[in-house]
Amino acid sequence: MNVAVNSSRAPLLTVYATLVYAFLYFPIVVLVLYSFNGSGVGGFPPSGWTFDWYRQLLQDGPLWDAVLNSIIVAAIAVGISFALGLPAALALDRSQFPGKALFRRIVLLPLILPGIITGLSLLMLFVAIGMKLSLVTITLGHGTALISVATTEIFAGLQKLDRAQEEASLDLGANHWKTFWRITLPHLRVSLIAAALLIFTLSLDEIALSFFLIGRDNTLPLEIWSRLRRGITPEINAISTLILAFSIATILIWYRLRTRTALAEEAGAQLLASTLEGEHS
Amino acid sequence: MYSRAYKSAVTIPPLLWISTFLLVPYSLLFCYSFWSVSPQQTIIHNWNLQNYLQLVRNPIHLSVLFRSMRIAGAVTLFALLLGYPLAYFLSFHAAKRKDLLYQLVIIPLWASYLVRGYAWKTILGSDGVLNGLLQYLHITRHPVEFFLYSPFAVVLTLTHIYTPFTFLPIYASLEHVPRNLVEASHDLGASPWSTFRRVILPLSLPGVLAGATFAFVLTLGDFLAPLLVGGASGIMISNIVVSLFGAAYNWPLGAAISLCMLLLVLSLLFATERLERKLTLS
Numbered sequence: 001m002n003v004a005v006n007s008s009r010a011p012l013l014t015v016y017a018t019l020v021y022a023f024l025y026f027p028i029v030v031l032v033l034y035s036f037n038g039s040g041v042g043g044f045p046p047s048g049w050t051f052d053w054y055r056q057l058l059q060d061g062p063l064w065d066a067v068l069n070s071i072i073v074a075a076i077a078v079g080i081s082f083a084l085g086l087p088a089a090l091a092l093d094r095s096q097f098p099g100k101a102l103f104r105r106i107v108l109l110p111l112i113l114p115g116i117i118t119g120l121s122l123l124m125l126f127v128a129i130g131m132k133l134s135l136v137t138i139t140l141g142h143g144t145a146l147i148s149v150a151t152t153e154i155f156a157g158l159q160k161l162d163r164a165q166e167e168a169s170l171d172l173g174a175n176h177w178k179t180f181w182r183i184t185l186p187h188l189r190v191s192l193i194a195a196a197l198l199i200f201t202l203s204l205d206e207i208a209l210s211f212f213l214i215g216r217d218n219t220l221p222l223e224i225w226s227r228l229r230r231g232i233t234p235e236i237n238a239i240s241t242l243i244l245a246f247s248i249a250t251i252l253i254w255y256r257l258r259t260r261t262a263l264a265e266e267a268g269a270q271l272l273a274s275t276l277e278g279e280h281s
Numbered sequence: 282m283y284s285r286a287y288k289s290a291v292t293i294p295p296l297l298w299i300s301t302f303l304l305v306p307y308s309l310l311f312c313y314s315f316w317s318v319s320p321q322q323t324i325i326h327n328w329n330l331q332n333y334l335q336l337v338r339n340p341i342h343l344s345v346l347f348r349s350m351r352i353a354g355a356v357t358l359f360a361l362l363l364g365y366p367l368a369y370f371l372s373f374h375a376a377k378r379k380d381l382l383y384q385l386v387i388i389p390l391w392a393s394y395l396v397r398g399y400a401w402k403t404i405l406g407s408d409g410v411l412n413g414l415l416q417y418l419h420i421t422r423h424p425v426e427f428f429l430y431s432p433f434a435v436v437l438t439l440t441h442i443y444t445p446f447t448f449l450p451i452y453a454s455l456e457h458v459p460r461n462l463v464e465a466s467h468d469l470g471a472s473p474w475s476t477f478r479r480v481i482l483p484l485s486l487p488g489v490l491a492g493a494t495f496a497f498v499l500t501l502g503d504f505l506a507p508l509l510v511g512g513a514s515g516i517m518i519s520n521i522v523v524s525l526f527g528a529a530y531n532w533p534l535g536a537a538i539s540l541c542m543l544l545l546v547l548s549l550l551f552a553t554e555r556l557e558r559k560l561t562l563s
Contacts, residue, residue, distance in 0.1 A: 023441065027401055031396065041403045042406055043409075044410055085295075087292070088291070095288050103296065106303060107299060116522060116539070117430055118306075118535070120310065121303075122524070124310060125302070144298070147299070188483075207394060208394075221393070228509070238401070
């Protein structure tokens, strides 16, 4: 008997899955819908379609300052996490050294530990060395925490790499550095772009860590957070809609890039599951 | 095969950075938890167990810790109840639309935490969308207050946020269930239900375990959702830590609570890893 044939009939399960999707997307739809609502954040039904909140948003100087701060932080965080995640991934993929399992675990720790623990610990470090809290401390925090993501993403890329070309390059007399620059890196290009996009988005959205490392200048999520404490306006719906649109676009590109080289179903799962697994074979 | 220089170049920089920005900070957390704070609000570096004793003796801290664990347990349960059937549906019944449906789960996974938390705040508020809808349909006459600022709101919001996290490892493990085993079970006359119970479910347990751990650990450490939608009755253990590092200014006690949380999380990770390995072997 063919499994696919018998499996297509599961009406109850289909309904249930549809409901789960509805649950996942309901708040997102509401948020977007009410960003165009003339009569405010709440109530039902929404009435009076308007772009006023977006117009208000455009003229909101402090908010755009925060956006700019976030973009700078995210860009440098990508740089830091790459500078360290790429060698870490290479180390995990192709060299044996004592303490490798422990090394892997510590690198991946920020991925699974609640942000508050890493955030507080970093706060203590910066206070201990007398470093003033600012966007710099936030950037260092993001960069460090996101090494975990860079490592797993690049590691996954390395695992899929065809090793024959590297071996050929080595056989033909190129050394490891030359092989790395001429063969490994170009082949990793898609994985690297995908990883950069993901890290950029995660940094842009990050709040738990930034919460403790914030100085005078706000990142976008912290600016929104401080406004939420003063009360909610549809302008926050509007900026949230823009953030969502940006996140969704980047995530989709990330996913497409990744699945070009990976098995579709493994893409995200690998990233998460690898934090719990001991060693990859 | 690789030269020593190459090996050092790929291991030493990450090791140094990780030591400076993760190991040293985590160790500082450890140290702080044994220090104390003077009435003049300076840190006194004499080692003692005062913070831990205070933690055990203070009934508020313990009750908040237990509440946090209850909330984390509830979120884990709901995330599994939503995530498992969804993963099962995608893996076994989605056929050609699998890829699209998978992407639809990925999107909320990486989309902004704050944005999703905020969305629930606008839905659950006393003049929010849900109350507006209920009054519009004449189900209630006055705004229902308990939607927002309650443990219920925290559980709902965090379930929404962590269901995709739970889904992912479950889906991955379901995809690894050998399809010929499922077919064999069918061929030997097992009903779909007993195939699920005897073949598919046991093979997907490692994924369930991983998913449950994510949901539990991440919820336990959460302090933003309680601030956003939890109110006074939805306070969790991390909120106490936040206040100890802020207005209450008692870093050592805050560090002690964080360290307990860290140990709880690490032992949980260790236990699930052990259990997972056992499940995979057998």
